[in-house]
Amino acid sequence: MDALADLLAGVRARSAAFCRSVLEPPWALRIADGARLALVTVTRGHAWLVPDEDREPEVGGEPGVVRPLRIDEGQVAVIKGPAPHIVADEVDTPPSVVVGPGNRLTTVDGADLTEEFRRTWAGRESPDSSVLVTGTYSVTGDVGARLLAALPDAALVRAADIASPVLDLLIAELDDPGPGQQAVLDRLLDLALVETVRTWLGGQRGDAPGWFRAQGDPVVGEALRLIHDEPGAPWTVAALAARTGVSRAAFARRFAVLVGTPPMSYLADWRMTVAADLLRGTDDTADTIARTVGYANAFAFSAAFKRHRGVSPRAHRIGDR
Structure with a gap:
């Protein structure tokens, strides 16, 4: 997708x-x-x-x-x-x-x-x-x-x-x-x-958002599709570069220029966006959501979510109900 x-x-x-x-x-x-x-x-x-x-x-x-x-x-x-x-x-x-x-x-x-x-x-x-x-x-x-x-x-x-x-x-x-x-x-x-x-x-x-313009690029567009299809995969800059057929340095530079943010920052933001909706829209446990968005366990996910959103996953879930 x-x-x-x-x-x-x-x-x-x-x-x-x-x-x-x-x-x-x-x-x-x-x-x-x-x-x-x-x-x-x-x-x-x-x-x-x-x-x-x-x-x-x-x-x-x-x-x-x-x-x-x-x-x-x-x-x-x-x-x-x-x-x-x-x-x-x-x-x-x-x-x-x-x-x-x-x-x-x-x-x-x-x-x-x-x-x-x-x-x-x-x-x-x-x-x-x-x-x-x-x-x-x-x-x-x-x-x-x-x-x-x-x-x-x-x-x-x-x-x-x-x-x-x-x-x-x-x-x-x-x-x-x-x-x-x-x-x-x-x-x-x-x-x-x-x-x-x-x-x-x-x-x-x-004037369109960088992520929209980049979808037509054969390298960055493919990387965006991979991230959105599999937000829980163990993506790294090197892994995305390999899947898109370019060097790590060339991929990182091209992604940042076209999308407007480094690939790992985009990945982290998308993972937290998906996680935020899962917290509010499902009864999945923090451990299940952690694995869905690429974290080894609930502790690692909770630390990343709080760093990114300023609140814990539990506070985010309770606050929206």
């Missing part, structure tokens, strides 16, 4: 909050559902993605640092949460509907609008309508957090640049539902995220 596949494996649609909305101007929705990641595609008209005035600033940043982003017909945006944001026909249109957890819709004063919205805002299209298809994802654990760290607040691509017809399949399924629709939508939504993120990263060229 490559590095991107591993990160995307931590992101899944489960009973996805997924809908197709027909919106007549003026319209504006305040999205406050707490989703860590959402996908929005415009199939008619346009939409503005506007930072919410209550958005918390980034560390070292300022409120409102993210500029409004226009999403045109035929474009797809992956939006990073969980901070609220506004989707509107124009930048200055005030929101009249709030989208909360579970796709519950209310007025800004809290009155429930869910059924009314479904009757009146998801109806027939007019020449002035904007049509949005949206879905949200569950992102859990440290592996999912690594993916979020690689994305901007909103990643925008053209649907035409996505090689897969997945968006057409999504829209077709919404228009003509059949048995098992929820499972179909969940799987299509997973694929839509994979294709959109891959397309966006591929268009970043030199």
Whole structure:
């Protein structure tokens, strides 16, 4: 498995909050559902993605640092949460509907609008309508957090640049539902995220994360696949160099240049990321997890985890429950 596949494996649609909305101007929705990641595609008209005035600033940043982003017909945006944001026909249109957890819709004063919205805002299209298809994802654990760290607040691509017809399949399924629709939508939504993120990263060229750019290198890409496939193997610089067919010095230099970190540092970080998710997501013992991520016993693993994360494996596991 490559590095991107591993990160995307931590992101899944489960009973996805997924809908197709027909919106007549003026319209504006305040999205406050707490989703860590959402996908929005415009199939008619346009939409503005506007930072919410209550958005918390980034560390070292300022409120409102993210500029409004226009999403045109035929474009797809992956939006990073969980901070609220506004989707509107124009930048200055005030929101009249709030989208909360579970796709519950209310007025800004809290009155429930869910059924009314479904009757009146998801109806027939007019020449002035904007049509949005949206879905949200569950992102859990440290592996999912690594993916979020690689994305901007909103990643925008053209649907035409996505090689897969997945968006057409999504829209077709919404228009003509059949048995098992929820499972179909969940799987299509997973694929839509994979294709959109891959397309966006591929268009970043030199600005993409080092691990993504390096996947196309015959030497470093192979080393990354080995590390991700077998994080518990007794890897050394010499062993990885031998498997990729270059000298130890050439491998270490090439890996550091392309990925941006030495191979053993990358390996240690990935092992601790995998271990952190195993601690929180399974009941495996520390000894079992230690062997899974390449440590001889629980004592050696515990020392490495505390050095890397600042807390013991036990404290990490208890603190997340």
